[in-house]
Amino acid sequence: MKIFFCGACREVTGSCILVETEKIKFIVDCGLFQDDKSKMKNSYSFGFDPSEIDFVLLTHAHTDHCGRLPKLYKEGFRGNIYCTPVTIDLSEQMMIDSAKVFLSDDNINPIYFPLDVEKTMTCFSPVPYGQDYSINKEVRIKLSDAGHILGSAIFEVWIKDGKNEKKLVFSGDLGNSPAPIVKDTEFVNGADVVFIESTYGTKTHMSRELGRSKLKESIVEVIKDKGTLVIPVFALERTQEIIFELKNIFKNENVKEIPVFLDSPLAVRVTDIYRRYSNYFDEEVKKLVGKKDDLFYFDGFKMTRKKGDSLGFSRLSNPKIVLAGSGMCNGGRVLDHLKKNLPIANNRVLIISFQVEGSLGRKLAEGAKEVIIGEKKVKVRANVSKIEAFSSHADFPRLLAWIRKIKNPSPKNVFVIHGEEDLSVDVAKVLKSDLGLNAIVPEYGKVYEV
Numbered sequence: 001m002k003i004f005f006c007g008a009c010r011e012v013t014g015s016c017i018l019v020e021t022e023k024i025k026f027i028v029d030c031g032l033f034q035d036d037k038s039k040m041k042n043s044y045s046f047g048f049d050p051s052e053i054d055f056v057l058l059t060h061a062h063t064d065h066c067g068r069l070p071k072l073y074k075e076g077f078r079g080n081i082y083c084t085p086v087t088i089d090l091s092e093q094m095m096i097d098s099a100k101v102f103l104s105d106d107n108i109n110p111i112y113f114p115l116d117v118e119k120t121m122t123c124f125s126p127v128p129y130g131q132d133y134s135i136n137k138e139v140r141i142k143l144s145d146a147g148h149i150l151g152s153a154i155f156e157v158w159i160k161d162g163k164n165e166k167k168l169v170f171s172g173d174l175g176n177s178p179a180p181i182v183k184d185t186e187f188v189n190g191a192d193v194v195f196i197e198s199t200y201g202t203k204t205h206m207s208r209e210l211g212r213s214k215l216k217e218s219i220v221e222v223i224k225d226k227g228t229l230v231i232p233v234f235a236l237e238r239t240q241e242i243i244f245e246l247k248n249i250f251k252n253e254n255v256k257e258i259p260v261f262l263d264s265p266l267a268v269r270v271t272d273i274y275r276r277y278s279n280y281f282d283e284e285v286k287k288l289v290g291k292k293d294d295l296f297y298f299d300g301f302k303m304t305r306k307k308g309d310s311l312g313f314s315r316l317s318n319p320k321i322v323l324a325g326s327g328m329c330n331g332g333r334v335l336d337h338l339k340k341n342l343p344i345a346n347n348r349v350l351i352i353s354f355q356v357e358g359s360l361g362r363k364l365a366e367g368a369k370e371v372i373i374g375e376k377k378v379k380v381r382a383n384v385s386k387i388e389a390f391s392s393h394a395d396f397p398r399l400l401a402w403i404r405k406i407k408n409p410s411p412k413n414v415f416v417i418h419g420e421e422d423l424s425v426d427v428a429k430v431l432k433s434d435l436g437l438n439a440i441v442p443e444y445g446k447v448y449e450v
């Protein structure tokens, strides 16, 4: 059986893995490259013929996992794309957004258009969690909750390879459990080959309790200073989680409620999908929904659904909070909010998401005193701080706990993917030294035999 890596090797974005036996060819994820260093790879050939791919397994709806699917379709793929039902709806929104971003940027050649997304949607095929599902005579799969974003799945894949059957496990992105909306990450037992993410390398996250108190502290400070608190957010999961946390702080923590504004039409659409799929929420939160509490709404909360909403909010007097995308500040409406608020000392910026190398968010998190937004130099006088507690990715103790449970059998090979090179290498070293696993950090465009 051959494994070919077409992205997210020694880097975080562009997830795409080809699995090939004598009888079948399928890929797991088909994501967009999103950091400046590797964006050009989006227009490269996949390195395989998309028309020969039998099917796709999609772990979740983040753009770095689903964002090249319309390119795959455009280049001849006509098979099924298997994922959870909520991933279908969320992926549609994420891919439409990517197509719009391509069209709005004069510096990039669109790799697909909104119409290609529409055609790609005809390939999606829902698979529920927890059921054995036969794709054909060669392959069966089972999805478990990865606890990363709503609908995210770990794929167990049993494949006939000649007379033998091999079991491959794809972690997708693993969650930072326990998280307030999604369920906890599930464990799987036994594999021949494991593909594991390594976004945070060997780091340990700040506890969620400490993260909550730091978020509360930032709100209290911004109220005292009569400033604006800007929180760059990813439209998917981080936005919903932060709305939930803010609601909780205002309701239960004795903090004066101030206006909160979500300036991201994509995040508003995603939040509507979250409301529709409340049956996927974890049990504690389900009880609140059962009591007819809207998790994503409180009195001072406003959203941009149409043009002009944004203007109305910017006229509101301080203190206030703005949530806007993109989460890594490499585009989107957050740029306008940063341009306006960074030069003023009584404002605050809170970085709560993963920041890829070279992104504006990374520069701010690392303490830049001046940044360039668009063509403009912007002085950073606002207080910028970072909270990693709200990450939707597992940290190293969680990764280790997850892989330790894969015992019957223990994997012969573990591919460490979806991490910056030095972080993936660090993870592989510990997997080798502490767990005795044959951990490999694969290379983009290379074929491995398993």
Ligand SMILES: [Zn+2]
Pocket (backbone or CB within 6 Å): 060, 062, 065, 148, 173
């Ligand atoms: Zn993800």
